[in-house]
Amino acid sequence: MLMERRAPGILAMHEEYGRGGMAEAKAKQAGGGKTRRKVVPTHMAHFVVKTAQYEKMIDWYLTFFDGEVVFSNEIATFLTFDQEHHRVAIVNMPGLLPQRDDTAGVHHVAFSLASLEDLLENYKRLKERSILPWWCVNHGPTTSMYYKDPDGSQVEFQTDNYETFGETVEFMKSQAYADNVGGVDFDPEELVRQFEAGIAVDFLLKRPDVRG
Structure with a gap:
């Protein structure tokens, strides 16, 4: 499985060294404690x-x-x-020639927005210009809206559902994520309504099937 091919202890190293020290920490692990320069x-x-x-x-x-x-x-x-x-x-x-769905290639590119509020404001702005997402889904790690450009290439706007890298990875290592990697679809208009009604953002960001 893909997870089995990952180097062990990535989450632990991230918590110890932070994002800035991850490359050095992994280099030390791979080199038996001897630091080598890694370019990323x-x-x-x-x-x-x-x-x-x-x-x-x-x-x-x-x-x-x-x-x-x-x-x-x-x-x-x-x-x-x-x-x-x-x-x-x-x-x-x-x-x-027009794009075809039965050929290999990049599936989509994604861009992060700072908050759920920004994601929804952006949705409303684009809706006014007749640009609507074709798929809205809470993946668990992110709340995402997927759009298609006039040629059919997909571009995603997303916002993180968790505040830290560690929390996100913990969810991605959970059984709930393994059971449903795709996520749970949502109606953007309903999400706008709930947000504007004052429902807690933490609740709205949590994937519905794991809210408890």
């Missing part, structure tokens, strides 16, 4: 989509991320929504 990415910088619907895709991603154009010409457009110089690039490739 600092963050995910951007993703790139190719499309035959160039203008339509630019408009969609600008709306989706509430972003701005950094550079654009007839070949490519670069968009950002934060301090990164570009988070999304859209490449104009006329004549491309």
Whole structure:
């Protein structure tokens, strides 16, 4: 099984060293106590989509991320929504065939929002622009909304359901998660109603089948 191939003690090391010391801790474990330098990415910088619907895709991603154009010409457009110089690039490739579901490839990319309130505000903003999620699900670790761009590529907005890495991993190691990795679907309108009615956020974030 996949879990059996993981190095032991990852959660314990995280609790001892924190996120910043994880690479060093794992290097020491692998090297019998001798530290070796491990190079890891600092963050995910951007993703790139190719499309035959160039203008339509630019408009969609600008709306989706509430972003701005950094550079654009007839070949490519670069968009950002934060301090990164570009988070999304859209490449104009006329004549491309439509995507097919029966081919291998990236399933989706995901972006985290800071809170349930932000996730729901973002849902309402996009709904006003006629962009609706095709799947809303509480996975357990996250509460997530999945969208499809005009070419059918999937992009997820999520918010973490637990405050710490340790709590999240503990849930992912639980029998409840093993029994239902996919999660529990939810109605976004009902979740908005419950949130605006003042129901406790901790309760709303907890996956319904494990609320007790």
